[in-house]
Amino acid sequence: MPEPSSAQNPGEAVGNAGAGGTMDLAATEAETLVPGRGGEPDPGDRPRSLWSDAWHDLRRNPVFVISALIIVFLVVIAIWPQSIASGNPLACDINKSQDGPAPGHPFGYDTQGCDVYTRTVHGARASITVGVCATAGAALLGGLLGALAGFFGGWWDALLSRISDVFFGIPIILGGLVFLSVVTSTTVWPVVGFIVLLGWPQIARIARGSVLTAKQNDYVLAARALGAGSTRILLRHILPNAVAPVIVVATIALGTYISLEATLSFLGVGLRPPTVSWGIDISSASTQIRDAPHMLLWPAGALSVTVLAFIMLGDAVRDALDPKLR
Template identity: 35%
Template sequence: MSLLSTTHRLKQQPLAALGVLLLTGFILCALFAPLLAPQNPAQLDLDGRLLSPSAAHWFGTDELGRDILSRTLYGARISLIVSISVVSLSLAAGLIAGCLSGFYGGWTDTILNVYVSNAFLALPGILLAIAFVAFLGPGLLNLILALAISNWVNYARLVRAQVMAIKEREFVEAARALGASDLRVICRHILPNILQPLIVQAAVGMAGAVLAEATLSFLGLGIPAPSASWGAMLNDARSHLFDSPHLVIFPATAVMLAVLSFNFIGDALRDLLDPRTRLSTGL
């Protein structure tokens, strides 16, 4: 029955199936990049600069003769590492701040929600990330920390709203009456009931993290050369946009498909985890 149910859901949501297929492809490319890449992504070949796609180089070569297919495959590693790490750190920080703010209220809520959250929201997230990376310097760890610092507030606000709604429910009051500690009430009774919107937000947040990483790498604030990054590849291709458009097409397509896959999965999870949507669509 579970297999039939899953097949039925995939038929009802073809975009979700497409998103899972695309994401699976990117994960496989990231995991097996050393086996799939035809060449070393950092290998220079000045005699083979700006070659068009051919049997020898399926995606062509860049201005330094590096194989674009190899660099695109290795770029999937950077994007997935950044997206998973950023969402994990942001979600962890947002869970702690949101639970404290929503559960205790009072001055705790005022300090975390009014002062701290609004201070981070005063600047657009991407500008905050740019300032952080520019101050500490480019690098994978600094990039992940910068994006996590600029994105945790969204999760904190969501967790706070969910906790404030759940903590007034009867089963939470019953747990308190039985003498359960605050930590047990939060971990045992509140967190399991707020996971659904967090999962959806995390899926959509990964799409935003892929775009943010590509943006910072495009600005020269991402992973230092010679590491392959989709954003850095787009930056290198700016001066050859018209004479060698394949330098832009393939990394830009990779970014687009990665973002689409996370968005499709996020939309599918929202419909799947929302009881009202399941009843209206018959999922």
């Protein structure tokens, strides 16, 4: 008969169990107690990341849900205004000047005899386009410059700080009156460019401070000790953990930029006809507020709801991403 192998030798099996076998048996036994298939941990028991944890909180926040639904509705009518207002916002009948609500025209008519409802719906496109594009431009420019200044420091940080101080000293309304008064374009892009020009320093300051904080964390020091380059450390370790404050500030600023566009259009230096804008309609209705208050009520109400929705969304995102509020 063949001799028993070493694995079949009871003495050796006991010896192995006495040395490391006991720990192996304990580990095997522990795996059988962990929920999940094949001894793997249950995905529900794994710790959530900052973003998944924030999304978990946002879905249960009524402020976020309400503001998000309003914003989605505004974005839809900004892209497809014909879905709820099939009329032409530039088609006017002077014989109906300042008339009140009528069948098919629930908001009445303005001074030129244009349908206020149609102009209010179509005005969402210009206002939201300015807000989204200006916020994206300011966030990208300010976030990039602030991240580089916070990461590299030195003369780059000092130069950015001095340039930011110069832009912080320029009043936004006065700067808009000077800068946009010489622009003859009737599109939204001069207004977007002006807002980006004066809006990036605030986001750059936030990004700089966030990068300075993240740069001192242990995982960044460990990556540097292991020989990781500056580009890898900045893109792989610092930016994903420093972008949350920038997103919060940009979300709140979006509503502010929409109101800034309306203010500049009200003063006559922002968007200009034939562009349809809430600011333009508010400006033309302000002189007739006693005789035809409906001309001012609807575009001003749409502007207020839009700005409030974005500010509420920013507050909800801030609460979800701030670990101090947990």
